[in-house]
Every structure is written in structure tokens, then in C-alpha cells.
Amino acid sequence: MTYSEPRGDVLAREGRLPSERVALVDLLDRLLAGGVVVSGDLVLSIADIDLVRISLRALVMSVRESDTIVGARRGE
């Protein structure tokens, strides 16, 4: 999630990070709060409901669970 080596010039040179190396939380900042929001006759537009908060809560809870319950997966 963090990079020990200094980035900057290095980053500008090496170009885009491969998808697997992007931190999920940074990605979700953008995917859930950003992007073109289109509404209309969709099956579902995430813009219509406050799923951002729900999802991030799931993320936080999951991290906390994995801290306290060793080996436990996100349960029901």
C-alpha cells in the first residue's frame, strides 16, 4: 500500500502502475466517488444511492476483522 522507495521522477519515467499494484483503497476513492455519472434508464446507477459509504464501511470492517479474528473471513 505504501512505497518505500521515493517515487516522483521514477514514477513519471516508468509510467502506469499495473492494476495489481494499485492499492484497492486508492482505487475505490476514484471508482466510487469519481467517473462520469450517468443517470436515466439504467439497471442501476451507483450515483442514485449512497453505496459509497456502504462499501467503504465494508472495507474498514473487513480490515478490522482480519486484525482481530485470525483467519476469519468476512462473515454474514
Next chain:
Amino acid sequence: MNDVVGTYLYAVALARDAPPLEGLTGVAGGPVWAISHAGLAAYVSAVSLTEFGEEPLRESLEDLDWLGETARAHHRVVEAVAEKTPTAPVRLVTVYRDEAQVRELLEQRHDDFVEVLSRIAGHDEWGVKVFVAPSAAAPAEETAAPSSPGTAYLKRRQASLQTREEAWHQAVARAERIHDTLSAVAVASCRHRAQDPQLTGREEWMVLNGAYLVDAARAQELGRLVQELRGEGVDVELTGPWAPYSFTTPVEPLESSESEARDDVL
């Protein structure tokens, strides 16, 4: 429910620059293709509404494994397009009933898409997160010393909270200055909500979670700036380049990001 198919939309680009996508798969492993209409190209794949309908999504979005997989698949498609041409990413899980609806969208929102695409052409989004170590300005929290009675503990606790409060204000002021400095290099900037320490895995306060839309020719300048801003108990982390996720929506007023961020860390 039968296996009804919907059309999942990832991103929109200009049709004349639209890159071919050989063998690219999207969410749920479906092949990605481009719908060209009205001079625009919409990148889509077919998804089952058993998985991507409104009701199932309410539950799946709470499932971290599902969310992570879907987010990365979405991102992979956006990146593949953005590497080749100016690209407007669409928000996660935007699902249409059929291709005809997507064509309609390209027609109706044509001018908006063209405007966004011309604004972001030649620019990249960069993420900058600023961390401040609370201990740099305030004494560390008391270690467990149950030998002293309650009042002494409470006094110490109060003093510690006051210093913490002060340290927080200094950190926020520093974040504002850094944001202004970085914004001067960018053509647009915005601030995301500070990430919870549980997510960053760091003890320091995240005082800035900014996004900056920067001319490709100034990327190195930004990188150098970030390096100069580090130090004195402040860590500055740069991520990117990102497709312009944070700059394709109309700018909305920030609702007191300061107090929100503060809730997260204190």
C-alpha cells in the same frame, strides 16, 4: 430470475482514436468491445443481471472480495483504453439494459463527453496523500501506568488531548499549504476523503488525499515538488498516473473535508 444480460459500461473515448482491444476481459471475465456511435466509442461488456442487477449489487458491494475483483477488472479496462487515447471513465457498476441504451447515451450526452475529453486530453491524474506523524508535534499517548491514581491520569490525559488538538490544527494548515502548492502545477484539483488509518495501515494522520490533473509535460515537475515537500515529520506519497477518474464529474462543493477527515483519525 433467468439469466438476463445487461451491458456494463467502462469508459467513453472519441471513436476516431478508439484503440482496438484484443483479448481484453472485463468484470466477471466477459470480453470487452467498443460500441461506436455519434463519433464516440463506449467500452462495454455483457454481464448477467443475476449478478449485476440492482438487488444483487446491494449485497455484493458489501463483499470485499467481490468489490476488489470488480474494481480491478473495471480499472484494467479503463487503463487499457486510457493508455492509448483520452478517456472518460464511467463510475463503477454502471449497467444498461442493452446496447441500444448505450447508443442513446452517446447521442444525448455527446457534447458533455466531447467537452470532458478535450479538457483531459494530454493530462494525467496524480494522487497525493500527505501523512503527518502526531508524535512529531505532540507527546505520545501515555503508556499504561496504573500505579498513579485517577486524577493524575485524567490530567495527563487532558494535557495530551490538548497537545493533540494543537498538533492536528498545525497538520491541517500544513496540508492546506501543500494542496495549494500542488494545485498551482495542476489545471484542476480536488480532495478525496482522508482514508481511515485502518485502511492505510499507518499510524500517522492522513491530512490530505488530493487528486491533481496535470499536463503530461509537467509530470516530472510535480514529482520533484512532491519530493521537496517531504520532511519534518511529513510524508508525501504520490500515486499515478491515473486515468482522470476524479475530473470527469462536475465539481461539487466540498462539505467540510477538514472535520470529516478529523472524525477519521481522532
